[in-house]
Amino acid sequence: MAADVHHISLRVSNARRLVKDLVDKFHFSLFTERVGEGVKQFAVRSGSAIFVVNERNSGEELVSQTGLCNHDAGVNAFTERRDGLSRECHHLYDFSDVDTPVDSVCNVAFEVEDVDSSLERVVRAGGRALTDIKVTEDEQGSVTHAVVQSPIGNVVHTLLDKKLYKGLFLPGFDVSADSWTRKSSARLSRFDHVTYACPRGASPPILEWYERCLGLKRFLVNREESEDQGFIVQGTDVGMRLKAFEFWKCAEQGLRLPGPSSDVKPKVKFVIAEPLPGQGPNQVETFLEQHGGPGIQHIGLHSPDIISTTRQLRAAHVQLLKPPDTYYSEIGKLSEIHQVGQSLSALQDNGVLLDAEADAADDEHCNNNQRYLMQVFTKPIFDEDTFFLEIIQRCGATGFGAGNITALWRSVQAYLDQRMQLENRQNNSSQ
Numbered sequence: 001m002a003a004d005v006h007h008i009s010l011r012v013s014n015a016r017r018l019v020k021d022l023v024d025k026f027h028f029s030l031f032t033e034r035v036g037e038g039v040k041q042f043a044v045r046s047g048s049a050i051f052v053v054n055e056r057n058s059g060e061e062l063v064s065q066t067g068l069c070n071h072d073a074g075v076n077a078f079t080e081r082r083d084g085l086s087r088e089c090h091h092l093y094d095f096s097d098v099d100t101p102v103d104s105v106c107n108v109a110f111e112v113e114d115v116d117s118s119l120e121r122v123v124r125a126g127g128r129a130l131t132d133i134k135v136t137e138d139e140q141g142s143v144t145h146a147v148v149q150s151p152i153g154n155v156v157h158t159l160l161d162k163k164l165y166k167g168l169f170l171p172g173f174d175v176s177a178d179s180w181t182r183k184s185s186a187r188l189s190r191f192d193h194v195t196y197a198c199p200r201g202a203s204p205p206i207l208e209w210y211e212r213c214l215g216l217k218r219f220l221v222n223r224e225e226s227e228d229q230g231f232i233v234q235g236t237d238v239g240m241r242l243k244a245f246e247f248w249k250c251a252e253q254g255l256r257l258p259g260p261s262s263d264v265k266p267k268v269k270f271v272i273a274e275p276l277p278g279q280g281p282n283q284v285e286t287f288l289e290q291h292g293g294p295g296i297q298h299i300g301l302h303s304p305d306i307i308s309t310t311r312q313l314r315a316a317h318v319q320l321l322k323p324p325d326t327y328y329s330e331i332g333k334l335s336e337i338h339q340v341g342q343s344l345s346a347l348q349d350n351g352v353l354l355d356a357e358a359d360a361a362d363d364e365h366c367n368n369n370q371r372y373l374m375q376v377f378t379k380p381i382f383d384e385d386t387f388f389l390e391i392i393q394r395c396g397a398t399g400f401g402a403g404n405i406t407a408l409w410r411s412v413q414a415y416l417d418q419r420m421q422l423e424n425r426q427n428n429s430s431q
């Protein structure tokens with residue numbers, strides 16, 4: 001199935017507050033919104049990355065009476081209907097059957113060639129449609145969509161076809177009254193990857209679902225990964241299994257030689273993280289506990305200039321995770337950094353991690369063909385220790401670096417330990 005991410009929806013208790021943060025701190029622009037009785041949906045964009053911020057509230061009953069629902073496309077032999085229509089219309093292009101008790105990222109919406117055939121494939125492969133096929137329209141044209149349940153917790157996927165639509169975003173959304181935007185010298189350009197957290201042993205059926213229902217394909221996280229075990233990150237205080245998958249580029253575009261002149265848009269990647277057995281409390285389990293089940297743990301956003309973006313984030317008081325002090329003095333790290341032409345002090349001052357692909361960094365003749373990536377991570381952006389953002393700049397590298405994942409794990413662990421100590425101290429002093 002040829003598809004790509006159209007937008008990602010979040011469901012939060014205070015939508016304006018999050019939108020303001022995304023604009024002020026991450027330099028997204030608020031460009032369109034759908035605000036009515038009991039409904040608040042805002043769309044912000046940076047490059048091709050679009051977040052729809054939906055406000056969760058208790059006003060769902062109100063919505064079926066507001067007349068905002070659009071007509072059904074009619075024929076649908078395979079939908080399990082329940083009372084989905086009014087709830088879906090609460091957050092248009094979404095489905096809020098099970099409302100999350102905490103802020104959460106709940107919908108990765110895909111743009112597809114044809115909703116009918118995509119939905120048929122999902123249902124034939126054992127997936128579940130949550131809504132009928134719907135057509136929404138305004139004077140700019142029409143959009144067809146349907147929502148399917150993902151195999152992961154509260155995450156759903158909206159399948160959208162907007163070939164017949166010329167408007168700014170989607171029918172039902174108006175130009176935002178506020179149009180918040182910021183000047184920016186280092187704007188985030190696109191979604192790079194979406195990382196799910198799931199319980200131990202849960203990744204095989206999840207992968208199968210994505211392959212069967214949506215046609216995504218597994219790829220290896222890095223050269224150290226084994227096909228059946230996934231990439232195992234394990235150390236004294238580290239333990240998780242990672243598997244990754246993506247839409248297969250060639251299925252849609254035919255075989256094209258990759259290279260600087262190629263205009264093939266990189267596809268969003270998906271990563272599943274599951275904790276290994278025998279671990280103490282760790283970041284994947286903390287997510288599952290505080291989120292109330294599996295879901296989207298973090299999203300990687302691509303920056304064309306990660307050092308400038310990180311400086312901008314720090315100036316806006318975004319809390320970023322610092323890697324352990326030893327990270328930059330690990331054996332080989334300095335030469336890895338110099339070999340790809342980056343500066344240790346710029347990376348270290350900003351807490352940016354760098355990972356060069358082994359074969360490229362080891363080969364001293366490989367200077368013009370270096371493949372590396374740089375990453376930096378925020379602390380959780382909601383009230384709970386759940387969802388966070390990552391800024392990533394890829395310079396030829398397509399996977400995920402083993403060294404960086406371990407460093408990230410350790411810095412998240414240090415942050416969680418600190419939070420736990422603080423809570424314990426507060427509890428003790430209030431007794």
Ligand SMILES: O=C(O)C(=O)Cc1ccc(O)cc1
Nearest residue numbers: 195271273283400405408409
């Ligand atoms: O390295 C990345 O960017 C990943 O997305 C892998 C990953 C997944 C889960 C974690 O808790 C930490 C790292």
Ligand SMILES: [Fe+2]
Nearest residue numbers: 195298300390
């Ligand atoms: Fe990531």
